[in-house]
Amino acid sequence: MRARDLLAAFPTITVNTPVLEAARLLAEQDLPGLIVVDERGRPASILPGTQVLRLAVPGYCQDDPALARVIDEQHADRFLDSLAGRTVRDALPRTPRELPIAAPEATVLELAALMARTRSPLVAVMEEGRLLGAVTLQALLDRVTGR
Incomplete structure (x- = not known):
């Protein structure tokens, strides 16, 4: 199983997005977090829902x-x-953290290790500088537990 088999289209936001709008997006789409992109559409950070609560x-x-x-x-x-x-x-945290970004050929274990290391509920999947989507913790756990 590879990242490309688990990824889903995922909404993105920017650092200038109102945080209330981000909270509504998290709630409406039942998302664990959001991908924050820069002006070129590349991931700049991950905003977990818990950070909005914080x-x-x-x-x-x-x-x-x-x-x-x-x-x-x-x-x-x-x-x-x-x-x-x-x-x-x-x-967002003041000090930049490691971005949870993976290639489409990353294995499930590589994704799990990246999520654990970065404490992120999702991983952005990139290919040739283009955001393909994301793998969520829920999708990963569903797959590895056989759900």
Whole structure:
């Protein structure tokens, strides 16, 4: 099994995309993350859905989960409102990380190792400088578990 056998067309965003728009795309398409591309359409970063949450959830709630319990339900349900006016650039790590990019002939084990090493729920598949799509963690696990 190779990356080309598991890849699917995948939406892309840029660093200037509003992060609320990225959150909606993640939710509407049930995606684990998004591929952030540069002006040439090449992957520049991966934005996991958890990174969007990290930007939206107040730091004091991340540091002390008990504080999240004291927020009333009406306000707790609206925590994504804090993302208004922010872009994907704000959600990305300040220090660039290894990009999870693979060639179409990468094996399932190579993809799994890349996902594990980069802590990414998806791998961008590139050929000759062109983005072909992505392999998600779900697609990889479905294949290797026989689902």
